[in-house]
Every structure is written in C-alpha cells, then in structure tokens.
Amino acid sequence: MGLMLSRKETEAAAGAFDGTWRASGEELEVVSPIDGTLLQTIVTASGQDCDRVIAAADEAFGAWRLVPAPKRAEVVRQLAEALREAREELSQLVTREMGKPIGESRGEIQEMIDVCDFAVGLGRQIGGLTLPSERAGHRLMEQWHPLGVVGVVTAFNFPTAVWAWNAALGLVCGNTLVWKPSSKTPLAAIAVTRIAQEVLERNGHSGAIAGLVVGSGKEVGERMIRDRRVKLVSYTGSVPIGRHVGQAVQERFGRSLLELGGNAAVIVTPHADLEMAARAIYFGAVGTAGQRCTTTRRVILHETIYDQMVVRLKQLYAWTPLGDPRDEASLMGPLVDGNSVLVMRRALAEAVAQGGEVLHGGELRGDLGPSYATPALVAARNDMPIVQQETFAPILYVLKYKTLDEAVALQNGVPQGLASAIFTNDMREAELFISEAGSDCGLANINAGTVGAEIGGAFGGEKETGGGRESGSDSWKAYMRRQTTVVNYSGGLELAQGVTLNIDGDATE
Ligand code: UN1
Numbered sequence: 001m002g003l004m005l006s007r008k009e010t011e012a013a014a015g016a017f018d019g020t021w022r023a024s025g026e027e028l029e030v031v032s033p034i035d036g037t038l039l040q041t042i043v044t045a046s047g048q049d050c051d052r053v054i055a056a057a058d059e060a061f062g063a064w065r066l067v068p069a070p071k072r073a074e075v076v077r078q079l080a081e082a083l084r085e086a087r088e089e090l091s092q093l094v095t096r097e098m099g100k101p102i103g104e105s106r107g108e109i110q111e112m113i114d115v116c117d118f119a120v121g122l123g124r125q126i127g128g129l130t131l132p133s134e135r136a137g138h139r140l141m142e143q144w145h146p147l148g149v150v151g152v153v154t155a156f157n158f159p160t161a162v163w164a165w166n167a168a169l170g171l172v173c174g175n176t177l178v179w180k181p182s183s184k185t186p187l188a189a190i191a192v193t194r195i196a197q198e199v200l201e202r203n204g205h206s207g208a209i210a211g212l213v214v215g216s217g218k219e220v221g222e223r224m225i226r227d228r229r230v231k232l233v234s235y236t237g238s239v240p241i242g243r244h245v246g247q248a249v250q251e252r253f254g255r256s257l258l259e260l261g262g263n264a265a266v267i268v269t270p271h272a273d274l275e276m277a278a279r280a281i282y283f284g285a286v287g288t289a290g291q292r293c294t295t296t297r298r299v300i301l302h303e304t305i306y307d308q309m310v311v312r313l314k315q316l317y318a319w320t321p322l323g324d325p326r327d328e329a330s331l332m333g334p335l336v337d338g339n340s341v342l343v344m345r346r347a348l349a350e351a352v353a354q355g356g357e358v359l360h361g362g363e364l365r366g367d368l369g370p371s372y373a374t375p376a377l378v379a380a381r382n383d384m385p386i387v388q389q390e391t392f393a394p395i396l397y398v399l400k401y402k403t404l405d406e407a408v409a410l411q412n413g414v415p416q417g418l419a420s421a422i423f424t425n426d427m428r429e430a431e432l433f434i435s436e437a438g439s440d441c442g443l444a445n446i447n448a449g450t451v452g453a454e455i456g457g458a459f460g461g462e463k464e465t466g467g468g469r470e471s472g473s474d475s476w477k478a479y480m481r482r483q484t485t486v487v488n489y490s491g492g493l494e495l496a497q498g499v500t501l502n503i504d505g506d507a508t509e
Contacts, residue, residue, distance in 0.1 A: 001178045015186055015214030016045035016180040017206040018056035018194050023049050025215055030187055033099035033334040033371045041187050045213040050220045056208035057149045057176040058229045064209050065093035065146040065174040069476050073123020075203050080116035082195045086139050097187050099334040101325040112164035113456045119168035122476055137490025144480040146174025148231035149213050151224045155236045156336050157291045159185035160192050164470045167235045173479040184336055186214040200297040225249050239376050257478050258466025261390040264416030265298035265411045269424040270305055276382035277423035280449030284317040286375045287451055290394030294419040294451045300399045300407045317360045317377050334371035342375050347386055382410045404429055412440045418441040419450035420460030
C-alpha cells in the first residue's frame with residue numbers, strides 16, 4: 001500500500017482521486033510545522049478535476065446503494081482493520097504534517113478505528129419505525145434510504161478523524177464520498193484515501209466510492225457546495241465559511257451538516273476537586289496547542305477559589321513540556337503554521353488593549369522552530385470582544401464569578417455553543433448545569449474536561465457552532481433520506497382522516 005511519506009519527496013503526488021489518481025491544478029508544497037521541511041509537493045485538483053470526482057462518486061452511488069447495509073458494514077470493518085495496521089505510520093504522518101504530539105495523533109487514529117467499529121454495528125441497525133395506522137388493514141412505516149454523494153470538508157486539526165466520523169457512517173448508510181481536506185493536511189488525506197481505495201477494490205467495489213479532492217476553497221470547495229449531485233455537505237471549520245457553505249447549500253435545497261467554531265468554558269465551583277479541575281482545564285487548553293474546536297478557551301472560577309486555581313494553573317503552564325511533537329515527552333508541539341502564531345500574538349495584544357492581563361506565557365519560541373509559542377493564561381472579562389471570538393491558539397481566559405447563575409450566564413454568553421463543563425461535587429450545582437436552565441452547548445460535562453468527546457455520543461453544537469451532529473448516537477440519520485410508507489393490504493380503499501369518496505353507482509359518465 002505504502003503511505004505518502006515512503007514516496008520519493010521529489011515526486012509530485014496527485015491530489016484528486018476518482019478511482020484513479022490524477023490532478024491538473026496548481027502545485028502545493030506541504031511543509032512540516034515542526035521544522036519547516038518540505039514534506040511533499042502535491043498537484044491539487046482543478047475545478048474540472050473536482051467535477052470529475054463528483055461525477056464518479058455519483059455514478060458509483062448507483063451500485064453502492066444496492067449493496068445490503070450489513071455487507072457495506074463488512075467493508076467498513078475491513079477499513080478499521082487496515083487502519084489498525086497502519087495506525088503507527090498514519091500517526092507519525094499526522095504529527096509530521098500538522099504538528100500535534102504523537103500521543104494525540106495515535107488517539108486520533110484510534111478515533112477513526114472506533115467510529116468504524118461503531119458503524120459496523122450500525123449496518124444492522126439503521127431501521128425505521130413501524131407505527132399504528134389509523135386505517136384497518138394498513139401498515140404505516142418509515143424507511144431510511146441512502147442519500148447520494150456526501151461532500152466532506154475537513155479542517156487541519158483533526159485531519160483524519162473528522163473524515164472517518166462522516167465516512168464510516170456515510171458508507172454504511174450507502175452513500176459515496178468526496179473528501180476535501182484542509183490544504184494544510186493533504187498528505188494524511190491521501191494516505192487514508194489510499195487505504196480506503198485498497199479496501200474497496202479488494203472487495204470488488206469502485207474506488208470512486210471514496211473520492212478525494214485536494215484544492216482551494218475557491219476552486220474546489222465552491223463547486224462542491226453548489227453541485228446538486230452533492231446531497232449533503234458536511235463542513236468542519238470556521239463560522240464565516242460555515243455561514244457561506246450553509247447558505248449556498250440551502251439555496252439549492254441541499255443539506256448541510258455544520259461543525260463550526262467553539263468557545264468552550266469550564267466552571268469551577270468551591271465544591272470541586274480543584275486538582276482534578278486544574279488538570280482537565282490545563283489539558284483542555286494546551287492540548288493540540290489550543291487548536292481543537294472543543295479547546296477550553298475560558299475558565300470561570302468562583303471568587304473564593306480564584307487565587308488558588310490561578311496559582312495552580314500558572315504552575316502547570318510553567319511546567320509545559322513544549323517541543324518536537326514526535327518526542328513522546330512533548331505535551332505541546334508547534335501551532336500549525338507561522339501565521340497561527342501571529343494570530344495568537346495579535347489576540348494577546350488585543351486582550352491587553354481591551355483590559356486583560358497576561359498572567360503567564362504567550363511568548364514566541366523561535367529557538368524551537370518558526371511556529372512555537374508558549375501557552376498563555378490571561379485574566380479577562382467575558383464581554384471583551386476578543387473573549388467572544390474563537391482564536392485557534394492556546395490562550396485561556398480566566399474569569400471570576402460570585403453566583404452559579406452568573407457563571408452559567410457567562411458560560412452561555414458567547415456566540416458559540418459547542419463544549420462546556422462544570423467541576424463540582426455538589427449534586428445540585430451539577431444537575432442545574434445540565435438542566436434546561438444550564439449550559440446551552442451541544443456537549444456539557446460534569447467533572448470531565450471539554451476536549452476528548454467520545455465517538456459513541458453525537459458530536460456538535462448550537463448557535464454559531466452550526467447545529468450539526470456527527471459520529472455516535474443517531475447521527476447517522478443525517479446521512480439518509482427518510483421515507484414514510486403506507487401499505488394497504490385490506491383489499492378495499494379507505495381514505496385517511498375519515499374522508500369519504502361519494503361516487504354513486506357507475507361514475508364513468
Ligand atoms: C475538533 O476539534 O474538530 O472532542 C474535533 C475532541 C475530539 C474531537 C475534536 N474528539 O476533542
């Protein structure tokens with residue numbers, strides 16, 4: 001099979017797959033954030049390549065939808081096996097390409113395997129309801145049918161797992177895929193697509209079922225969102241682009257599934273296990289160099305434990321093992337590129353200008369490489385404009401509260417609504433937080449941090465996060481079309497709602 005990096009580095013790889021690998025767009029140099037080395041040059045997909053990949057996926061759908069769901073699930077089972085075999089190689093590739101620590105990359109590949117396993121079971125469970133009909137001798141039921149081509153647009157921070165959440169479910173549901181990965185992480189996408197290709201072809205199916213287009217949003221993304229053959233666009237990324245995607249897809253009455261920005265907060269009450277809270281907050285803020293949508297960006301501390309918690313967080317921040325993410329000892333690696341470091345520095349300057357105070361970190365670490373910075377802890381207020389935004393960097397804003405109602409209002413007082421958590425051993429506080437008067441987020445945890453959502457639950461959030469749900473629970477329903485069916489086996493015609501058809505005698509005249 002051979003993953004991307006085993007190829008000669010001088011050989012430009014094709015960034016489009018429709019059953020064969022060929023691309024005619026511009027060249028793209030993929031550079032490692034670890035040390036700036038050129039990993040590979042990719043020929044990206046042109047607009048025409050994109051059309052071709054969508055057409056091939058659409059054609060492949062005709063046959064794939066007819067394969068019984070348990071048999072499609074068997075292909076996904078084999079995909080999980082192939083991913084298990086490639087786990088270490090893929091993990092190393094993810095780390096080299098986007099810079100997350102190797103332990104986190106292994107966790108990401110594990111997440112792909114887990115969601116495939118989940119989807120295998122789903123192959124025998126995508127059933128609809130049978131409901132009581134109001135008419136005698138009638139059956140009322142619903143069925144779930146495959147949708148068609150699913151466009152999957154993924155971000156750099158989870159360059160493989162987010163595809164897997166969509167792909168494993170999408171494939172078992174009978175759909176075909178066109179994947180547009182982030183242009184920062186095409187190598188992981190090419191490697192994963194090759195694995196999928198191998199598994200599909202080995203089972204006698206077209207590789208075009210798992211199509212790929214590496215390319216710019218303008219050239220390739222625009223086509224995908226406007227193409228009527230793409231029945232569902234699953235987009236993970238920023239709020240402004242997500243708003244554009246949602247509108248463009250809606251205009252043609254397509255479906256979109258949006259996973260946009262987060263601005264997760266953790267509330268710590270006086271009744272919390274403070275050390276447990278400090279560690280969860282620390283990892284939630286610093287893990288993946290603050291580049292998860294579930295990253296802890298705000299911590300809301302009760303005034304009585306504020307000083308103590310800040311001291312402990314400062315200690316943990318100062319301890320941070322920052323370095324080469326291939327080194328098992330590094331807890332934090334570089335940000336994805338030099339621009340992200342600039343964005344982080346700009347956000348810190350804005351925070352200070354808006355009345356915040358940097359308590360720790362935020363320094364460039366040019367000695368380690370061009371995209372390294374120390375994680376920052378900033379005393380702030382929730383209404384500062386910069387706190388209301390998602391800056392994709394390791395900046396944690398520290399806020400203070402007096403009453404729990406105030407803390408919940410602060411937690412909810414941002415435009416985003418993805419992840420949230422409370423640390424408390426007081427049952428009333430905990431229950432209030434997850435009640436209808438509590439967190440308004442799609443994910444709300446008690447005594448567990450905001451990052452590291454399990455694949456078994458539905459993943460996604462409210463408000464500007466976009467409302468989509470992926471991965472576990474009944475998220476599969478987004479990947480299918482529902483059909484309500486009445487079967488009349490009574491031998492007579494009975495109209496619904498008690499309506500009668502008054503035809504006297506022979507009404508043929
Ligand atoms: C993302 O940041 O886009 O909950 C997804 C988590 C991961 C997924 C994050 N399982 O942190």
